[in-house]
Amino acid sequence: MSLGDESNYGSDAGRSDGMGGSGQTRTRLPEGEGDPYGTARRPVRASRSLITVVGVVVLLIAAIAFANRGNGSGGDSSDGSNGAKRPGSNATAASGVKPVTGSNSGIASGFAHTGQGAESAAANYAVALVSADILKPARRGDIVNKVFVPSQVDAFKSKLDKAYNKQFLDKIGLDANGNAGKGLTYVSRTAPIGTKVTQQSGDTATVAVWCTGVFGTAGVGSTSPVTSDWFTMTLKLQWVNGDWKVESFAQKDGPAPVNTDSKASTADEIAKAVEQYGGFTYAR
Numbered sequence: 028m029s030l031g032d033e034s035n036y037g038s039d040a041g042r043s044d045g046m047g048g049s050g051q052t053r054t055r056l057p058e059g060e061g062d063p064y065g066t067a068r069r070p071v072r073a074s075r076s077l078i079t080v081v082g083v084v085v086l087l088i089a090a091i092a093f094a095n096r097g098n099g100s101g102g103d104s105s106d107g108s109n110g111a112k113r114p115g116s117n118a119t120a121a122s123g124v125k126p127v128t129g130s131n132s133g134i135a136s137g138f139a140h141t142g143q144g145a146e147s148a149a150a151n152y153a154v155a156l157v158s159a160d161i162l163k164p165a166r167r168g169d170i171v172n173k174v175f176v177p178s179q180v181d182a183f184k185s186k187l188d189k190a191y192n193k194q195f196l197d198k199i200g201l202d203a204n205g206n207a208g209k210g211l212t213y214v215s216r217t218a219p220i221g222t223k224v225t226q227q228s229g230d231t232a233t234v235a236v237w238c239t240g241v242f243g244t245a246g247v248g249s250t251s252p253v254t255s256d257w258f259t260m261t262l263k264l265q266w267v268n269g270d271w272k273v274e275s276f277a278q279k280d281g282p283a284p285v286n287t288d289s290k291a292s293t294a295d296e297i298a299k300a301v302e303q304y305g306g307f308t309y310a311r
Contacts, residue, residue, distance in 0.1 A: 147235075
């Protein structure tokens, strides 16, 4: 679901290797000449067993070190093919920090006054701003109140009301209340793939959120079948009344991966999935 490519609200806005494999090493020690009286057989076996164990341990350590080479917990690593550097794993790893202290009408709230807190806020607000509920007049005002800074609430209510007018709703098969027709289910789900702070200074931050999502109407006779898209939403945030809130936002298409040949599910399967699978609270 989208307001169109590169659309703007406020100053901006809208929705427009690991290595695998296994190896096995068999160490074969030469059979020694046995003592004719049999007294030397037991010590030779003990020595051979010890050497074998040590050899296996050394091989295991070498294999683990090889597999983990270049995948350390921090810093840059080089691509062996051309020497180019790539980000270390810490650049995109989950922080493990608790994202929020609570929720407000189903929207996460109570984010930390840090860069990670701003990223978590942006991810959760992106989900709310591209949800099916934003199309419903009865829910839209509440979402805007929870997401935007107080000084921008009225302006964004007006802009979103104009954007999601009757003509727009008719075009995607919804009534004036943002509901699908009988036997149909409107779908608009967003899943943040990653976040990045592009600017932060005191009580302001700008965060880019890379997302994928599904949108459309599921059901027999739908003229707007459910499809998927990839987009990046950039949100300008302010720290207001002890939490991060949105001042403005913008969206552009991509980055998008190559499409797969996955078999499309039926409209009924999509509708049931929307009903059966809940959403998440997102964090850096």
